[in-house]
Amino acid sequence: MISLLEKILAPFLKPMGVSSADLHSYLTAVKGYIYLIVIALVVMIAVLITAHFIKKGWKAFVRIQAVLAFLLVIVVSVNAICYGPLYNNVSGFLNASKVVLADDTVSQSLDTVKKIAEEGMVLLKNDGTLPLGSDKAKLNVFGWDSVNPLLGGTGSSSSNAAAATDILTSLKDAGYETNNDLTQMYKNYRKDRPVLDMQKQDLTLPEPTMDYYTDDIINNAKNFSDTAVIVIGRPGGENYDLPTDMYSVIHGTYNVAKDVSSAPDNYNYLNASYTNNGDYDDFDKGDHYLQLSNTEEKLVDLVCSNFKKVIVVINSTNTMELNWVDKYKQISAVLLAPAPGANGFKALGEILKGTVNPSGRTADTFAKDLLKTPYINNIGNFNYKNVNMMTKSLAKDDGAYQGTMAFLHYVEGIYVGYRFYETAAEEGLINYEDAVQYPFGYGLSYTTFDQSIEDFKASKDSVSFKVKVTNTGKVAGKDAVEVYFTPPYTNGGIEKASVNLIDFGKTKMLEPGASEEVEFTINNEDLASYDSDGIKVKGGGYILEAGEYAISIRSDSHTSIDEKKFTVKNDISYNETSKSTDKVPATNHFQDYSRGDFTQLSRADGFANYNEAIAAPKDSAYEMKDDTKAAVKAITVSDYDSSAYDKDSDKMPVTNADNGLKLSDMAGASYEDKNWDKLLDEMSIKEMNDLINVGGWQTAAVDSIGKIATSDCDGPAGLSNYITGANGTTYPSEVLMAQTWSKDIAVEIGTSMGSEFAAAKNYGWYGPAMNIHRSAFAGRNFEYYSEDPLLSAYIAAGETQGAAQFGVYPYIKHFALNDQETNRCAILLEYASEQAIREIYLKPFEKVVKEYQGKNLAVMSSYVWIGDKPCYANSNLLNSVLRDEWGFQGMVETDYDGSYGYMITDNAIRNGGDLMLGYGSFDSNKLNSESATVVIAMRRACKNILYTIVNSGYYSEGSPIPTENKMDKLFRNINIGAGIIFVAIEALMIALLLKRRKSKTVIIVDKE
Template structure:
């Protein structure tokens, strides 16, 4: 019966985001109530049948009274369910506040978003075409994306952009007429953007074929204006990475990885498709989604053959191959405009007409051939091929398991993005210009700048200097001082990139001839390398090696404006006392289980091992070793046993005490205040289980400690609460924000976004997201800032601090090493050296945590595994590094708790993950071990949750927020009263009517 109902209701609840496994768990939990309702229904049917034998008048009374009795039983049962086993789920939905944003708040958001567009749009190419001459007042805008541009991404980073300023509106607002014939051509062709969702992906690029541009249309266009704009768009989204072989998508054979095993039935690309635009394949074999389609190539060729002045707008969140823009001399300018949110595209018209001088810089390296990148053979679908029995074992224990056990080898080590290309060029391994089109940190301006270093000083533990930025051109503009360091490198020694971003600042608007002095003080420990292999530090640690260090201010990662050198006379080992920013010295926490057995790219002998490290994978790499299998089974649902980690010396804490405290009494109290223990003593085991397990876009109310229910919501692009249907202003993708290179602007973004959360009385924010753009094909790159952790870290820290001013606790995510979507929930074993983990993938989180100045912190762990330990249950990551080394005080939540065969509540809380982003519906959520060790772990998790909540906006007032009727209470009282009145009223009316008829009949007789 339960399975039948699950099959019937699955599509309905699936559209609401409820997985089939969750629905099955709910129905199993409620099967007693379901059987009761079914039994009542059977009784009703029997009574209705038997009533046919009663007298004619009395027959109707029996039937009506039976129906009313059934509805009364149904109403009571619904109340029992909603205030019983489903209370936490229902209350989380009903008690969430619907957003009611003030006009002032919305106006503030729109203004800040517009500023992001103005400072974040990057001018990639300009031969003098921009700004356009004042006598140009009309534009021919080509490309279907011009009518339906990308404002963001999909999934948790999506937002409502229905009222957003589009590209055409931006141009029109800037004073340009646009060719309506072309616009109608595109809107007639297709009105809706293809959907790239978690369940399926339509990768279609809806571009009319070249024969749509008839002679009449092109003649009219040339008469309309001598200037053309081509808009090219590329989408991405949560749940799937971008295809590396579009021809295979077209033919339904795409598998983003080597053909080493059959993909599982529900593998993320089973519903990927492409609608071809003509009688030809729109992509040749091996061409990726980040190249032009054949139809787009023909469009570009057509436009450039008809117009001498062509502007290209790249509306993409992922770095495309853009070599084609240099193949046409007619293309005089290229603008990079990722998802711009509500008003970000307003900047396009302003830049084109010159009222705004672009100051954006790239956040990733644009390479000429993505198929020649170091990572290309180590992304996508790489499943183990000898684990069928293990997969069946896991699936038998957990219905939500997604059916794969896969791996990803981070073979490039620390040489991610520009760090590889700059270093490889330095070593003579490659010719830079042959591989890189636009460097990291690159962006043009309508003016020119000169940057010099002054007052350079070695202060012992730090260096300080000023960068003087002077506008040497003819128009006002802003510029960025990008500070890099080049460390000494010993061949075969600790791996080091030759160019590393360490700091940055952006100027204000500088008039022609004006200068601004930007002052920097950089701790030398920020230049240290992590020695995970024990080359100089056994057990791992940070070290600042002796030698000369070059500090440079650059226009981009490749172009040096000025530089200075200082010398470290002897190695400085930070593995014992730690760096000044560490609470505990960093030592190896991952290497033993994260390193894997792959060959890692090394700078030694001028990258002599490149082919071995970065070449195609070998067949044996897809065979899981017995050692790895044993480690995986350790944390797989059905085999996990937390009791073997119990400590017999642990003492059972007090449960259910009556100490008279409420959570409000701990507002502002230090984390180590003694009153926390007294408050925690008041919790029962069931209280703790509920507080930990029910974290799906909420935290629950706990009466024993006077904790109020709270709501959390997505997302990185602004307030997005699908539970209440509340959506705030659509903020831009993190990529556009990062392209501003403006810390202060990021802070103001946090303040403005935080105000929207405060207006909605929702202080838990699932964001910002700050994983690394390891590859151009990662589906959620729109949701992450950059390929560089320093840039991402400082921007995230400022955004989080701005939001914290409004009482918002930001769940910085996804912690950690979660840089691809393929197989993300399918036992994805991510292998990387500890040096790479710390220097690249943890770096933005470290900067953000250490730079936090608010009262309440939160973090979201990730779906993937680090080596052979799930991130959500990794004590080395969550306790030793996050809390121990960095000093984090707050709560950690999982990513969505579908269990997936390994997200086990008992394992998570023992490891430092406090809250499960779900509804306690899976068997893996049950706490069956009530030992002292397990109970103490649960108690610690509850403390972390409550510490975060009480220091947030939920407790910002001077009075305890506990008390009064909740939204759920009010709704049920109203429904129960109305329903009861209707049921009783009908029952009484039927009975009275029967008695009156009977009396009338008797009087007649």
């Protein structure tokens, strides 16, 4: 029944933003009422049929009564549903006010978006062709992407881009005339972009074949202008990774598993399709999605053979292979313009013209061959072979996930991105120029700069210095200052990269000859390495090893400009006396179960184990060990036993008390305030249950303490709430934000975006997202900043601080290691050393939590597992590190609660989770209110939720935002109207029946 309804309703609800998972959740929550309505329908039909055999005078009456009774069941059921299991969803939708953002609010956002693009687009190549100036009045613009460019990604980072500025408009606004024959040809070829959503991916690259470029078109183009622009785009999105083998996608055989024998027969892990642009394969065997297609190669050949000057615009948030741009002498300039949001493309024309001087820097390393990266054999799908029966037993009627159980090895350890290439080059493993085309932090300008380190001072605890930046060129511009450190390394000792970003800054606009000094202070403890193997720190911990440290400023990760050195005389361990920013010393919390049984890449002896470490997993890796199997099975839906975790010593807390407190009374109160217990005593079990379980883009109202219902919005690209219909300005991809290398712009992004959230009276923000670009093929890279954790951290910290001014509480996400989309909703056991986890993947979250200036901060956990513990219920992650070590105070929400066979509310709240991003409709959401241990955990989770909400804009100055209950008014009017109609029909039917009976009464008169 539920499945049938899903099939019927899905096509109608999908355009409204209701996903199949949401629909399943809604229908599951109300299945009892659905069965009641079906039974009532069957009874009505039976009565209607039976009425045929009833005495003629009663037929109509019985039939109408049957219909009225059925309608009454529907009305009562709808009321019960809307004021019962779906109350928070329906009330959130009906009570939402139409959001009309003020012109000045939108204008501020658009100015910020344009500024991000101006300072985030990266000039990768330029032989002097750019800027074009005003001399070139006409441009030929090639490439289908030029008429339908990528503005953002899909999924949670999608937003409203209806009125976006496109590439051709940008060029026109800059004063350039573009070849309309080309533009019209592309528009006629295809108007819409292939479908890319969370359920289906059409990866077709719509590029006309060479027969479209007739002699007339090319000759007219050559007469039109001798300068050409080629636009190349690559989309990405949530719920899928980009293919590493496009030939098999075209032929329908693509399987992201490296060992296909480990996967179910004929199972295609990527729900993808591709339509060839001609009667040939658009990709050859061995080609991947981040290379040029055959059609694109022919386009580049065609353009370069007919035009002297060619400018390439790369519209992709995933790092493509771009070594082809150096094979053509005609390609004189390359500009990187990834997903610039609503009006970011306005900057493109201005940069080409020269009215804006580009100052962006790459946020990732551009490798020449992505299939030779150290991660390439260890991304994608790796299914366990010996747990098929167990995975099949996970599903229940509540829609639990019947999917794969898989693993992932983070074999490269800390050597992610440029950390690998710089260190490998230093150790002689690679020739840098052969492997890297554009380094991390690379970018050109229309002017030149000199940088030098001044006033370098090294003290016991820190180093301080100034970087003097001088514009030595002929035009004004901004320059990024990139600060790296090189730690001492002992062969076979604690793993260390030779180059590590430690800080950065950006100058103001400098006129020719002008200078600016950018100041830096770096704490020595921030140069410490994490010793997870206990080489020097027993039990793991941070250590600043004795030796010589170099602080360098670089134009990119590979090119040093100036360098200063200082010496640390003795090892400084932080496992007994913690770092100044930690509440308690960091120690191993993951290593025992996260490390896994695989060879991790090591710098020892010049990366002597490189070939062994980067190889695909061994056959033995596909066999889940018995102890792991037992641990995983115990916390899956089919086998989870909540009572096994109860404590006999726990006493049942007070509920339903009347202490005279309201949530508003706790605004500004410390987390340790004793009144929190009194407030929690007033809540009922049901209220706590609803508050914890019903967190799908909202938090529920709690009448007993006067807590209002609140709304949460996706996502990193700006205000977007499909439940309330609130939409704001579409912001650029986080990649473009990171490419600004500007902390000031990061704060401005948060300020502008936060003002829109506040104007919509929506203070919950599912963002920013700060997972790592471990792989160029990760589909969600557009939603994450960089391969570098520190660059990610500073941009994210600026955004959150800017939004905090408006009372917005960001859910920083996805905590943690959600660095690929393949199997993210499955039981995906990820293995990595604790050093890699802490130094790379947790670092952005750590810095945001520690630097965040405000109480209204939340965290969204990830789907994935660290070893045999799911992140959403990992006490080591959510309590030991996040709360105890970093000092976080606030709520932790899951990623979407689709159950998936392992998302269990009881498990979450016992281990540091607080809020389920769902609707509480699964069996896995049920909580045992008879258990004191469970109720204590419920109170703790509720406190974290309430603490976050009361310190947000929803309780400005301690008072909740007044809201009009439109739902009550609407239902009251409908119910009264329905009642009047029902009574009127009943009265009319009775009157007619009485009249009929009276007319048939026989009166006998006695003649006597």
